[in-house]
């Protein structure tokens with residue numbers, strides 16, 4: 001039977017989870033699920049969960065575990081026979097345990113980025129709300145200032161990137177992530193990467209995943 005590859009990427013706000021996830025999804029063909037993207041979709045569509053989530057996100061707080069777990073596990077159910085990459089979930093120990101009851105991850109990437117770098121990046125981030133395309137005025141600016149490259153529609157700054165919400169998000173991350181990181185460390189599947197530039201971290205992640213995929217393909221071949 002085919003073995004599916006299941007991974008998650010963790011890191012504080014602005015650490016490059018979204019940027020790196022898109023590269024991983026493109027290079028290795030994994031289905032990509034971003035908790036933040038699903039929440040923003042719900043907010044834009046004015047769903048009941050979206051309206052509720054907005055009140056937390058605006059204050060830089062985490063959305064409650066039962067809401068997040070229900071949302072993400074229902075998305076994962078549609079992917080039960082796929083390899084996938086989770087971005088932004090699980091974020092708390094309760095979420096990690098709920099996930100683990102249904103799916104065992106093969107690998108978890110944790111990004112360690114200095115605080116000053118995170119602050120700079122996030123205050124420079126603009127997004128195209130309908131597609132979720134992300135720009136950074138220094139790292140990957142749009143072709144025309146303030147406009148999405150594909151549609152030409154205006155870019156906005158997310159409420160949770162504004163300074164008051166940003167500080168709260170960075171503070172919360174550390175305390176909440178520690179037990180999750182400890183759990184994945186104890187399972188022997190945690191891989192941590194440190195640095196200030198995504199382009200320098202990426203080759204290491206790329207090579208880790210290439211090796212894992214290769215081993216997985218070999219195991220599947222031998223079990224045939």
Ligand code: G5P
Nearest residue numbers: 013014015016017018019035036063088125136139197198
């Ligand atoms: P999200 O959407 O999961 P965060 O806060 O975890 O949001 P965020 O802010 O989206 O994470 P990221 O994905 O880690 O950051 O980083 P990114 O978007 O790729 O990069 C950040 C910026 O830096 C971009 O502009 C990018 O272009 C730029 N950049 C990347 N690399 C470099 C580089 O090397 N150099 C430079 N100069 N720039 C670079 O969650 C949002 C909210 O939803 C709720 C929470 O309230 C959360 O705050 N939420 C949850 N709540 C509870 N449980 C969960 N599981 C939840 N998931 C989401």
